[in-house]
Amino acid sequence: MRAPRFWQGDANHPAARLLAPLGRAYGRAAGNRMDRPGARGECPVLCLGNFTLGGAGKTPSAIALAVLLRELGRTPAFLSRGYGGRLPGPVLVDPARHGWRDVGDEPLLLARHAPTVVARDRVAGARLCVAEGADVVVMDDGLQNPSLAKDLALAVVDAGVGVGNGLCVPAGPLRAPLARQWPHVGGLVLIGAGPAGAAVAAEAQAHGLPVHRARLVPEVAAVAGRRVLAFAGIGRPEKFFASLCEAGAEVAATRSFPDHHPYRDADLARLAAEADGLGAELATTEKDRVRLPEAFAARVRVLPVALHFQTPETLEILVSAALDDPDGRT
Structure with a gap:
């Protein structure tokens, strides 16, 4: 989906005011659902989620967390x-056998870094993670899903947009009222910088929660000095376009698509023609790359990014405490 622009505006926008009653009803139901107790997993469960709909950087955060867990001597698996995938699971993702239409795009990226299980039933999915040898489960999303108890839940926030207008779907981007979500969170991962993110960080600190600041670092060698037509179907395409510029690419033009967009032949033909007309190469994200036909993907440059924490040692302390305290689960 493509988020309405008014979600990032004033809560007094006419559309936001009109939809506010529906948002309050949706938010109340979602908040009540979050309060339900979940089933205990056979091993610790760490969750990377976000307060809002749309991309915030959960997948690179989950990958960075898996790296940290390995440094702590643990064996993580992603859940x-x-x-966007058709398989309900639980199923172990096999990139040689599964495509994005089977399991979704993000699991294919996660599977490059650790065993990855797709499951709509999170409890059954966690059991399969353990059966595959995991001693800790890293949930990519699922903050608002109460079915599986979490030892630690981290909310990931894009500092460029924060929580938008602060209203619940469909009046705004929040999945549940922020006040109902804070009790289920053990810390905040704030990606990038900006006043919207600073406001959320201040609220987290007022709730006594640690704020772990991070940034997405692009792989400069992939695009430096290249003239590109950039396209992306992610939560915030403009963040990708900015990363290209940061990496030293000459961005001749940009094309934005809705998050998880299924690229059609007409889309690809139009992108190829525009790039040829500009004398530019095509460039996209790793997540978009897995949704492209292989023949077309071969002509597209990809910009990998990695999440770097400002003070990784503070996150290590928080994660270690969660792993060492099985009775302190949320």
Whole structure:
């Protein structure tokens, strides 16, 4: 989906005011659902979620967390709902056998870094993670899903947009009222910088929660000095376009698509023609790359990014405490 622009505006926008009653009803139901107790997993469960709909950087955050867990001597596996995929699971993702239409795009990226299970039933998915040898489960999304108890839940926030207008779907981007979500969170991962993110960080600190600041670092060698037509179907395409510029690419033009967009032949033909007309190469994200036909993807440059924490040692302390305290689960 493509988020309405008024979600990032004033809560007094006419559309936001009109939809506010529906948002309050949706938010109340979602908040009540979050309060339900979940089933205990056979091993610790760490969740990377976000307060809002749309991309915030959960997948690179989950990958960075898996790296940290390995440094702590643990064996992580990822658990994902597999948004956009047709398989209900639980199923172990095999990139040689599964495509994005089977398991979704994000699980294919996660599977490059650790065993990844797709399951709409999170409890059954966690059991399969353990059967595959995991001693800790990293949930990519699922903050608002109460079915599986979490030892630690981290909310990931894009500092460029924060929580938008602060209203619940469909009046705004929040999945549940922020006040109802804070009790289920053990810390905040704030990606990038900006006043919207600073406001959320201040609220987190007022709730006594740690704020772990991070930034997405692009792989400069992939695009430096290249003239590109950039396209992306992610939560915030403009963030990708900015990363290209940061990496030293000459961005001749940009094309934005809705998040998880299924690229059609007409889309690809139009992109190829525009790039040829500009004398530019095509460039996109890793997540978009897995949704492209292989023949077309071969001509597209990809900009990998990695999440770097400002003070990784503070996150290590928080994660270690969650792993060492099995009775302190949320």
